[in-house]
Amino acid sequence: QWANIRPGDFAQPRHFSSIYYSGTMPDGSTWLPVGTSSPFSSAQNTPKSSTIGQDIYSNEYRLQGAADLNVNILPGLDFKSLASLYVNTTSGQSFANRNATADGSVSRGVYINSSNIDLLSENTLTYKKIFNKHTINVLAGFTAQRTNINRDQTTGLDYPSDNIRTLNNASAIDKAGTFGTRNQIGLVSYLGRINYEYNNKYLLSVSFRTDGSSYFGTGNKWGSFPSVSAGWIASQEKFLENVNWLSRLKFRASYGATGNNRISDFAFLDLLGTGNYAFGSGTGVSTSGQVTSTSNIANPSITWERTFQTNFGTDISILKNRISLSLDIYESKTERLLLQQSVQAIAGVPQYFNNIGSLKNRGIELELSTINITKKDFKWTTSLNFSRNRNEIMELGSEPFLLNQGERTEVYQSKVGDPLVQFFGFKTDGVWLSQADINDARTKGLTSSLSNVFIPGGLKLVDVNGDNVLDNKDRTVIGNPYPEFNYGMTNTINYKAFDFSFTIQGVKGGNVINGDANYNESRRYITAFSDNRWISPAFPGDGKTPYSTIGFNWMLTDYVVSDASYFALRELNLGYQLPNSVAKAIKLSSLRVYLAAQNLFFASAKNFKALNPEGRANTGAYSSALIDGYQRGSFPIQKTFVFGIDINF
Template identity: 35%
Template structure:
């Protein structure tokens, strides 16, 4: 059992008769502010029960069963416990009689597993509706701070794995192959609520996500001699994450766009991958009076959004959206402008050894994704004293009519999250390089009690090949980060 409890008390008062001696709370004339435990962060408990059984027959057939039950105070009385069984089977083919005499096979094993895992990584007591003490006009008051959801429960992921392990040629070649399928039907997500509710967010099991992919790993010695060895290892992964379900709760329907659910700088759409980036899609720069007039006509009543619209400004992709609640249609600027989903990613290592010298090179690579360059977004309006990046130099001017970037307006406060700030995140990077020298054993080392000694030099992030103009394409996945990029 694991328990967590935080407690505190603080008080402030004014009107002390003496700051040196009579300075405790009871000496003050009037209390100013008193505060104790935050009701939104009370104590929490987790109790777990775990059982495991293993069975092996002739080191050929392997069976594992695991049963787990967890109870968490983070969920309501009817949903505190989650049950997560799992099982795995293994078959070592290399131990079978029809393969025992094959000299170049060391090991071949087929394995498979199925199991459930749970997630309770949320705040404490979020299933409750909470109020905080406050004061207004000299009177005591209670202020709503959290809308509870008593139906919130454990997030459960069902996972299936099928794998193959092998080793050949006296372990000169080995590797693994894995196929997996993870299905989460009740992912925990904080959904925004309309301001009229007086609450900001509501936690619910509102999203279904499927992760399916393949992982391959290989290791081998290309050259293995007495003095020289060249070894290679590589791994590559293909993963696809699909949104399989969005909440259909009518009370939350107003925060859904016509295509999906906006969340941060991304959009969740049923049947589409995770990491879809939303924003405003620039279709061109206004360069003639006719283009300006046509675009204003297309904007219609929504033209007030761009009060200074003129030649040199961007034209955005518009979709006409109809909503019964407002009794008509209006142009919608929301568009999908990129995807952070990768086609594949991985790494590979080159290792060289010659006598007492070792050299290791570790590379990483990624292909197929996109990043939104946060610094470029912040530089779009050029407001305030912050530095802007050099993309500002490509703005539209009378002397630069063929520019792909819009003109610059003084004190323009509209910040565009547009496709102009979306770049490919594909890269190849030399993450680390290490050179090592192993001192040969000698009499003085033995006499000194030194068993071994080595000296090495290591360098990190030596070079990166990429089209992404920011600091590093291998960046944070914080969707609100402006340090490097915005991605999912």
């Protein structure tokens, strides 16, 4: 069958598809060389041969420039104008040789040309006046930003030779891979701010801005966002002058609004796309043309999402600033959430952007800095941080809850009174160990209206509502992607000309849905996904790990929900400042050499089987704010080592 294989060719999975393996599985069955249980059943080429059979070229050019003008009009009155330009152009080609990815695959060339041009203009007037113990600073301004995005892609198929790669030699054009994009994004803002300070003790700031965005339609482009903040430096008061251990004490409070316009382009318009029209009787003919969008319905009434936040904070330093503490407590409410709302199937479109619902966030942020030791040639400082946030849906329009489905059938729930996103599915209690185990449960009255529930080696669903029927009423919350808290610490040590520092960072709590389970457990490539799995009643494994992907759909259960906690040594730095005499000898003002490393140590939760608990899918369905916490194929944590030289002339 493979007589044309020559020495030096890559061995491919299909070359072994006819091999039968000696011996039997522990349950007595034969391991067949077909189906998902065989690692040699793939028709695709090995990754290395696929990579070698493809070439990718890309030329990217970036230009960034800025110019500013400052004019002093009157004493204390200044005008400043800033103009900036950013240009990014890319020209690229990728070419896959014939049979590069699989037997029979034709050669394929993709040609891409794109350009992004961003223009920004900022213009402000500032006025500052100091009289007696009063300081006033006033700012008024206007900004405008425009981004032009152009992208063209053409895909050619079936070239006469792998060495002839010009588009005109392609036998056909792949319409699905050929398209052009033209887009313009604009933002115009008017803003103003007044800062007032009295005697370096009492602080007040009032600001206002209004923004117009091209993401919204006529009558809804503009949003207004006021804010006010106040501060009191209590340590400047006379009644605290003699408190020697107190270096600084400040109280802060603020209330203000911010906006969000991050949605798809032209969501307020009905869009056209390519499609086919059928004409004639019988089989007829199909003619391509323009059709209305099948992915989104226009909503001309959408406008800015607004968040109102209240913040109270304090800053305190004691013992001549050896210990400093900063504490912030906040609560915010986001109104007119920009979410994709589902519609009935009869509409022919799954969803559309709408301003629905409101969300409340509240939390605490804490930062502690200490100077532990300070001597002539030695200094050691520490910085600690801690944060915790909770969110709660206040309302979802007229709906008590929304259910959204990911690309692997997993379900996410958004419910009034609960966090914004929760995983919604079935709880499990190990696996069915044998048919006798199933018969015993049925004898006790357990039934099910679901498919593939009672299968030896499959997951055992929990009857959550206790009605002795396994059905959709037993679905419940099985996790959410939000951590209980985040924390970190940095230590810095200086000894003579040496400096050393390290940073640790971690997350406690929160969950992810591990989409890798379906791939790895069915292919059995990674022992973490297959060790101790159920094989037969005589070989039940740990009683928790099912056999391959048999039984009930894993993606609807807590079996694929993992703890996303982790602890990491993020950075480690060691540096040495060479003597000034050495630097001056080579005409430098200073010279420092250093070694740095990132992610030298990374520990994830015990039940986490994948590669990276920080990984999250964020494209396709997972770009929605109501679908979060899913991961699949995440890159492993990367260790980085750097040697560098800091030179100052």
